Amino acid sequence: MHNIIITSPSLDPKQNVSGISSVTQFIIQNNKNTQYIHFELGKKDYERGGIYRIGSIFKCLYLWWKTLSRYPQSIIHYNFPLSKASILRDPLFIGIARIRKHKMVIHLHGGNFLTAPHIPFYLNVFLKKVFALPVPFIVLSELEKRLIQERFNCVNINVLPNCVDLKDAEDFEKEANMHNTLTIGYLGRIAETKGMDYLLDACIQMKKMGIPFHLKLAGKEEVKDKYILAFQKELGDHFIYEGVVFGETKNKFLKSLDVFILPSFFEGLPMSLIECMSYGVVPVTTPVGSISEIINNGENGLFINIRDSQSIIQQFDRLNKDRILLSKLSNQSKEYIIRTFNPIIYIDRLNKIYAKAFRSQY
Structure with a gap:
C-alpha cells in the first residue's frame, strides 16, 4: 500500500x-x-x-x-x-x-x-x-x-x-436503571446548530415541572461562555459540565449516562452517537442526515423534532416513567452497534x- x-x-x-x-x-x-x-x-x-x-x-x-x-x-x-x-x-x-x-x-x-x-x-x-x-x-x-x-x-x-473502537463497550455490562434519577448526556461541539438553545429551554421547563434529571455536557463551546454559564445558572445542581473528554475519561463519561440527547439541526453520522449507543445509552435525537439510517424510532432510540423543546420534554418524560422501555432501547441500541459496526x-x-x-x- x-x-x-x-x-x-x-x-x-x-x-x-x-x-x-x-x-x-x-x-x-x-x-x-x-x-x-x-x-x-x-x-x-x-x-x-x-x-x-x-x-x-x-x-x-x-x-x-x-x-x-x-x-x-x-x-x-x-x-x-x-x-x-x-x-x-x-x-x-x-x-x-x-x-x-x-x-x-x-x-x-x-x-x-x-x-x-x-x-x-x-x-x-x-x-x-x-x-x-x-x-x-x-x-x-x-x-x-x-x-x-x-x-x-x-x-x-x-x-x-x-x-468506532468497540473493545471497551463490548466488555461493559450496563445495569438497568429502574428507579434512580436519569442522567442525560451530550458529547460534542456545544453550539447553536447542535440545538443547545432548545435543550436548555427543555431542561428549564423540566426543572419547573419537577421532572427529576441530571444533565451532563462534554465538549467545547463554539463561542466561549455562550451556553455553559447559562446552563449552570438556570439548572444549578441538575447540571454538570465535564469539559473536553477523551480516552478513559470519555469511556467513563459514556458509562455514566442513561440517555444521549442530540437535538442537532443537521448532521452526517455522528461518531458520538455511535459511541453512546455502543455503551447502551439510549439516543434521543433529531432524524437528520444519516441518523435515521441507524435508529429505528421506538426500537433502538427515540426521535425528536428539530427546534422543538416540547418534544425533548415529552420523550424524556416518557423514558423517565417507562423504565421497561428505557431498558429495551438500551439493550437494542448496544446490540445494533456491536452487530453492525x-x-x-x-x-x-x-x-x-x-x-x-x-x-x-x-
Whole structure:
C-alpha cells in the first residue's frame, strides 16, 4: 500500500472537538498496514474565523504543496464536510492535488449543505466541479448516496458508515436503571446548530415541572461562555459540565449516562452517537442526515423534532416513567452497534476503496 495523506483538523482533542478528527484517529489507529501522513487542515477550536483565517489558509496551501512534493506517489484521503467554509476552501486544496496528479479519495462528512433543500448558486458551482472529478467518493449512508447522485450525477460513490473502537463497550455490562434519577448526556461541539438553545429551554421547563434529571455536557463551546454559564445558572445542581473528554475519561463519561440527547439541526453520522449507543445509552435525537439510517424510532432510540423543546420534554418524560422501555432501547441500541459496526470490516472496505482510487486513471 502506498503512503496516504489524510486531512482533518487537529487530532488533539484538547484543540479540536471534531467528528472528522475522531474518524481520522480511528482510521489511523486501526489500519495498521497503511502508512498515514496526517495533514492538519481546519482551524482549532480557539482560533478566530472569517477574515482572520485568510493568512492561515495561504500558509496551509504552501504547506500542502510541500507535503505533496515530499510524497509524490501518495494517495490523498481528503475529508470534506459540506459546510460553507469547506466548500469555499477545499476545492483549492483538491485542485492542487489534481494538478500534481495525485490519486484521491474524497470522504464526505455531513454539513448543512448535504441535505439542505437549496444550495446557493456560487456554492453549487464549486460542488459541481468537485463531484465531476473521476475519483471515488465516500458517503456515510444510502440516503447521502441518493442525494449526491440526484443533485450532481456523481457515479463513483461508496457507502461507508462511520465506525468506532468497540473493545471497551463490548466488555461493559450496563445495569438497568429502574428507579434512580436519569442522567442525560451530550458529547460534542456545544453550539447553536447542535440545538443547545432548545435543550436548555427543555431542561428549564423540566426543572419547573419537577421532572427529576441530571444533565451532563462534554465538549467545547463554539463561542466561549455562550451556553455553559447559562446552563449552570438556570439548572444549578441538575447540571454538570465535564469539559473536553477523551480516552478513559470519555469511556467513563459514556458509562455514566442513561440517555444521549442530540437535538442537532443537521448532521452526517455522528461518531458520538455511535459511541453512546455502543455503551447502551439510549439516543434521543433529531432524524437528520444519516441518523435515521441507524435508529429505528421506538426500537433502538427515540426521535425528536428539530427546534422543538416540547418534544425533548415529552420523550424524556416518557423514558423517565417507562423504565421497561428505557431498558429495551438500551439493550437494542448496544446490540445494533456491536452487530453492525465492525472495525475489521470497515478497514477492509476502506482499503478496497483506496485500491479503486489507485487504479483510477486521469
